[in-house]
Amino acid sequence: MPYSIMLDAGHGGRDPGAVYNGRQEKDDTLQLVLAIGEILQNDGIDVEYTRTTDIYETPYEKAMKANNAGVDFFISIHRNSFPTDNVVSGVESLVYSLSGIKLQMAENINEQLEMVGFVNLGVKARPNLVVLKRTKMPAVLVEVGFINSKTDNQLFDENFSDIAQAIASGILDTLNQLNASAKPKRFHVQVASYRNPAYAERMLNELLEMDFPAEIEEKDGFYRIRVGDFETLDQAVAMEQRLRRAGYQTWIVTV
Known part of the structure; x- marks a missing residue:
């Protein structure tokens, strides 16, 4: 409008x-x-x-x-x-x-x-x-x-x-x-950040094989592995808990 x-x-x-x-x-x-x-x-x-x-x-x-x-x-x-x-x-x-x-x-x-x-x-x-x-x-x-x-x-x-x-x-x-x-904020769970794209691809494939909705964001020379695209913080926290139970170190980011 x-x-x-x-x-x-x-x-x-x-x-x-x-x-x-x-x-x-x-x-x-x-x-x-x-x-x-x-x-x-x-x-x-x-x-x-x-x-x-x-x-x-x-x-x-x-x-x-x-x-x-x-x-x-x-x-x-x-x-x-x-x-x-x-x-x-x-x-x-x-x-x-x-x-x-x-x-x-x-x-x-x-x-x-x-x-x-x-x-x-x-x-x-x-x-x-x-x-x-x-x-x-x-x-x-x-x-x-x-x-x-x-x-x-x-x-x-x-x-x-x-x-x-x-x-x-x-x-x-x-x-x-x-x-x-x-503009409403969106929440993502970041798992890793690499300068080497090969490492990023390896991590991406690993997460996808475990049915985590992961993707790579390339920005400023870094390849960031992020999971999910959530409207609420609670949804992001739930995903973060799943990832941590699977052994990953994570943090929540907003865009």
């Missing part, structure tokens, strides 16, 4: 967000969100949006939209601002607290954006932001550069496709890490 993500283009409608020399945050965020969404959809992610046009919704309405949709993640895209123009530049991501999968995703996104050329200002906790506080799923707010920084705007405009890909890649990397950690 694919993951589902709600992408939020910050601000919109009567709320332009940060403004600099006629440039409005709400326009940059919508353009970027639509590009990110296309990449994620092409990778099999179920993508929904808080908005796809220039409309206004309160942060609370956006959070409720995500909750009602039952999505797995909420990603809000913004542009940052600083009281003085062209003083600060870089990307930062905000999360409710510095823990869990949301932190991991925020760090992955920042690292990808850093490779595009942005200064990585890190991940910060913002527990009072509505879209982070009211969403029931892991949520990340990404500040994609400062809108009143000529450096960041140049990066944004000249590397737009790379920026969309970087954010999508940060999200996808996190989902892949989740899948890897969720």
